[in-house]
Amino acid sequence: MTISHSKHSVRHIRDWLGAAPSLLLFFILILYPLLTLLAQTVLPNLFGVHMSLIPSLSPLRQVFANPLNLEAVLNSLVLGLVSAIFATALGTVCAFGAVRAHRGWRLTIDTGVWIVFFAPSYVIAQGWVSLMQDGGIAAELFHLPNGWSHWFFSRVGLVIVMSLRYIPFVYFAMSQSIRNIGKEFEQAGRLLGAKRTYLFRKITLPLMTPALLAGASIAFAEGFGDFGFAAAITPQTHIPLITYQIYASLNEAPVDYPSAAGLSLILIVVMAIAFWLQMRWMRGRSYSTISTHSRAAATHGSHRFTSATAVSLVILFFALILPLGSTVLESLLKDSASSLAFHNFTLHHYHQALELSSGGLGSLRRTMIYAAISASLTMVFGLYLAFTMIFKKTVATRLVNNIMIATIAVPGIVLAAGFIFAYNAVWLIPLHLVIYGTPICLGMAYLAGSLPYAIRLQLGAMNQMSPNLLTAAASLGAKQWTVLRRVVLPLVRATAVATFFMTLTGTMFELPASSLLYPAGYPPFPETIQKTFNAFEYARGSALTVIGMVIVFVLYGLGRLLESRLVGGELQTASRRRRQKAPSEVKAVTSPTP
Amino acid sequence: MEIELKDVCKEFNGKKVLQGIDLSIPKGQFTALLGPSGCGKTTLLNALAGFLDIDGGEIVVGGQTWSDEGVTLAPEKRNVGMVFQDFALWPHLTVYENVAFGLKVKRRRAPEIAVRVQEVLATVQMEGYVNAYPHQLSGGQKQRIAIARALAPNPSVLLMDEPLSSLDAKLREQMRWDLLSIIKSAKITTVYVTHDQMEALSMADQIVLLHDGIVEQVGTPQELFDNPQTVFAAHFMGAANVIEAEFRESAENFSMIQWSGATLRVHGSPAHMQQPMVLFRPSSLRLSYEATPSSLHSSLPCIIQARAYHGFTWQYRVQVKDATRQLPQTVEVWSADEFAIGTQLFLHVPAESGRLVEGGETAKLTHLGG
């Protein structure tokens, strides 16, 4: 009895020790910065000119006393929910349109969605404004009167644009799920006489609920935590949003961090509740839809151009071609008042953007390095953290998981500010650990911003893996690291590559952390773009953005090529193995018959 | 319903998976499609289910054309029941909902559905599990529900795709009995895909042996086991010694062969065979310390190379010294007597225990002991 008891507690301790690296990582990157910020809701003078630990509830009282805040929370909730619902519908259509289409169409849709994902929010928002505003590109093209797009610059337009923007989150989760779902589940239904629509409603869709919810929850988090879009699309109708309230508290003198922290706390709590509800709902419904044996033949005959494919292409036209095309047109126009005549087009702004003294190029190079590092580290840490969360289920890792996901909703500027407080804190001075103002601090902030997404994506991929695959490797004496590298990584490689490029692009265009944390004198690329926009050089700013995006797309294309090479090689060896299997099976049946 | 397949062909990316299958599946009978991986049996089943279009030939069921070149009747219109390898029970539905699905699709009224579901669940002895979810069931229970689901709407044909392969060995044997009794009581035309010859032998009324997309041999289990036409069939249906031998003379049904210095009388004539070979069942050979050649059997000197104990019998690998051909041949023999490895013995080959089979070009691939 005692022995088994002590063994139990030893294992308990070992569980926590095993989670220690991920806990430490989580603490350094997310929890500590966030806590230093949130602590100010009760210790408003923690980071004052003279530090004071006198607690006060006045910041929180202020936050809750302002009726505008409640209205803002409700607005954000509604907007987030509605756009998440639409994004889920659109993303699901795209996923079906892509997975069950011919290779060419599939690649087209897939790439399109990735570009939507990569494209920085402000580029998309700016593109929509250029397109839809009075005298904008659409008005020029179709000779529309002033005021034609009044409906667009309102909640309606906001929901449309946001839904289109969040398609990728749903698409990634769903396409993976559709690919992995055993074809037998549908076949069984068809043989029982069910028509396709009935089957879709009763079997396919319910089976995809986990993926659907995973995608929808990120879409909601994004919508709930979005400010940029609302600011760009509805400047006149001005809908009060929780993120706007935060932004206002940081941008009106005197800057009020305690109230920003209080509002962020609301944001985090709402997100946590949303995720908790989702998980509660999911409990008991988690089921692995991958059959233990892969069936290569099952995919035959399903590749056709369906109506879903056609609709996906239309959706992508709206989500991608329209806004991005407008941005590109804008970057080519001589000046903002010029009409869309051919003689008004010029490459002048690109020329200027590239010339932009050595500063522009220097910042681009600097950012490429930041991006490469943070993308590599995000990929590695994301893989490792998701791995420990899935296969070493302890209270600690589950806790980390939940908080991590809730931080997706924390606006970038809040987290970045948290980094200043955390890593410029007076208590770090004697330890010589004031890393604020160094490249390391900025790199850590990039990592903190991208890690929750990477983990979320990786969790989705790993959730569909049979634990036996790991047990098998572990039983052969493989260490955890070996299991991760030799078994898990090859299976979730596509997602790993995805997180790499997601972070690469994210870092290329990340603004809040870049501007708050960059080392004095060494601005990164997003800063340069922002500076150009701040100086009202829209065309030149667009040109810089387009240049950055082209770089990202080229890298992404190379990455995909590399990945498909790798996957191709993998499949070849797999089929060779299958072919070798046949004779051995024949041999097996020659054993004696009882 | 009776199923007729005429010259059914199917290609995947230029690889001919079905190369002209001609087959008749009798009504109300249990037909096993048997063969190794890649032989085309699953493709054939998918063509029967309507999941695959065929490139040539036709599938006619009960006088109705199901598949033809360019025409495929949709799966949902075929009234076919199917049991999948990993059951494919919908994880989000209860046992009741899984089984009732096909009836709901056919718009039966609720009371009628309830009665029918209880009925099929009784058939598979799972009455008590209506509210369970699939993940709460054991492998064998899932299997029963999968069968119940397939049977509920009274299909005209039941297709089963290696239904026992995801179960462990003990359970598999138990399920074999249960499956057989369920299917026999349902009196339904059943097509059963398997790579396990024991399943096919023990359950089927008719076995269709497939090999590389062609029908190798069709017959009752006894016919296939006792009278395999080819080396492939001989090996696949169970343990077999296939040897190359010299032909001395042959009559209509018998041949005289020379093997290891002895002349043996075997069944069959090499007349229409590409590459005749001789098959001996391991159970028909005997081992003895003494050479006692007679008209009833020949005795060949041999030595025990390896052995395995199977509880009721010993399985030996013995090397026969072939004086004429220099090369020793390894033969499998089953015997109740125990012999040590290395023992010098005599192999008694009873007269007429051998049978000529077609070696053809597949012989080398599957030759025992290479």
Added chain:
Amino acid sequence: MAGSLACLCIGAVAGCGTGNNASSANAAGTGSKPASTATGGNKGQLVLYSAQGYDAAVAKAFQAATGIQVKLVNNSTGTIVAKMEAEKSNPHWDVAWFDGASTMQALDNQGMLLQNWTPDDVSNYDTLGQSLIPADKSYYPGGVTAAAAIGVNTKLVPAADYPTHWSDLLKPYWKNAIAMNDPAISGPTFPFVAGMMQLKGTNGAEQYFTNLKKNGLHVFPTNGVTLKALLKGQVKAIMIQDSAMISAKAKGEPIQIVYPSGGVFTLPDVLSIDKNAPDMANAKKFIEFVLSPAGQKVMLNPKNGGGDSYFNPVIQGETPNPARQQSGINWVRVNDIKAANNEASIQQWFHDNITQ
């Protein structure tokens, strides 16, 4: 593999930022305030937080003139202030420079700025410049712009119809055709709103903006968006910072700038020194350089500062860019202390009654 690659790259970034460590070391030592002579060998360094367009050029000129290495952080005013606020317990900056005296005043109110220091060349200021120096001498103007003037689209509005007073915009002629920025988002707009409150009294100003709204006022987030709305013909007149409009006009855009006779509100760009500046001596030198003809020359060149270079100099003997109206501007100095104190309530009022 990935790990070693990452290490390599971190080294590379750190390499790019040689000297940053020194900066943070200085910051870390703020408590004991050791004199900073760490990098740049001889003359030390200066950390400049700035939102001005010409800051990089001025920094370069200053570096060339003094040998002091300038580490620039360029951001929008909002970000600069947010950064300063966040690091106020352990500041890293020496000099801050942005538009908006009231914002700087708010920082001064918290005791973050060096007070009662006078630059050697303070006599360079003209009268307008002298009037913009606060009593506690916590910050100094580098130049001044109008927080708002009226810009009209010359393609849409004939010269005869140009407004001359702020109240002209209340006429039906401008129905649904006027726009301004949201003071909660656009830095220069708050001094405009606060200035109106000062000029017309709180009630009068609130009445004015309410009437503007009744006349179909559009509120856009920033100068850029509002300017674009004017040039695209969405509106016919706008009220934004004059330098942004002069810059557009200099590029050939169809825009005419009107300074209403009632007065326009001073929006100086202001410089201040961190009370605990790690590089105090260099910081003082920098402000003196900005007030010198050499510094002003760099600032006034649009090649260096873009729109920001079209400011009105407050240094004797300096002339503004020719695109700028030279005389006849009725400057109204905004009471920054009052504006800073009332900012929250003014913003709230504007947000609830005008923006929404």
